[in-house]
Amino acid sequence: DAGVTQSPTHLIKTRGQQVTLRCSPISGHKSVSWYQQVLGQGPQFIFQYYEKEERGRGNFPDRFSARQFPNYSSELNVNALLLGDSALYLCASSLEGNSNQPQHFGDGTRLSIL
Amino acid sequence: AQSVAQPEDQVNVAEGNPLTVKCTYSVSGNPYLFWYVQYPNRGLQFLLKYITGDNLVKGSYGFEAEFNKSQTSFHLKKPSALVSDSALYFCAVTFTPDNAGNMLTFGGGTRLMVKP
Structure with missing residues (x-):
């Protein structure tokens, strides 16, 4: 079975631009979460979506937004990119999005801001 | 607020020796x-x-972890390390009273180096 897939794998943008990252969860998983991992640090929670509804939001500015589609795939959008947005963006899926279920991660999108 | 601490940036161990990667949490x-x-x-x-039940949980690739409520710790262990275990290890915690939402809070990570 396919795991969590993310696209693109790498992306280079300049300051002020906008970016969209995509994620397809494991088949049958209804919850998708997004994390930002800055080099040398642990991942930081950005959003969780379940059944197309936002279920949680981390401490990120409004420049970050996301949505989930009827097929449970998800997009993360970041506007007005800053140098500090350079990071590995990880998508994770779980069956029902409850806290006692493990999340399964994709390999991430590495975003570099010039 | 919940938090996780991994006090060691790096752990070095010889192949075949037991390994422990430490984690403490606060929720x-x-x-x-x-x-x-x-x-x-x-x-x-x-x-x-670890969700509930037995304090010693077993996982993939021969790893196990021990939950200690009094010390608020959840240390990762393996009886015999392999060179292929060399990687970055993260401890994470979540706590949602109504079981809605699954925001994970991660520690800073511990790099495990297993030498032949």
């Missing part, structure tokens, strides 16, 4: 605890979890 209620491993240029792989 306002009963925690759900997880260990993940990350290989270079890859995402995180789930190793094991």
Whole structure:
């Protein structure tokens, strides 16, 4: 079975631009979460979506937004990119999005801001 | 607020020796605890979890972890390390009273180096 897939794998943008990252969860998983991992640090929670509804939001500015589609795939959008947005963006899926279920991660999108 | 501390940036161990990677946590209620491993240029792989029950939980690749409520710790262990275990290890905690939402809070990570 396919795991969590993310696209693109790498992306280079300049300051002020906008970016969209995509994620397809494991088949049958209804919850998708997004994390930002800055080099040398642990991942930081950005959003969780379940059944197309936002279920949680981390401490990120409004420049970050996301949505989930009827097929449970998800997009993360970041506007007005800053140098500090350079990071590995990880998508994770779980069956029902409850806290006692493990999340399964994709390999991430590495975003570099010039 | 919930938090996780991994006090060691790096752990060095010889192949065949036992290994321990330390993790302590802070939550306002009963925690759900997880260990993940990350290989270079890859995402995180789930190793094991503690939800409730037996304090010693077993996971993938021969890893296990011991939950200690009084010390608020969840240390990762393996009886005999392999060179292929060399990677970055993350401890994570979540706590949601109504079981809605699964925001994970991660520690800073511990790099495990297993030498032949």
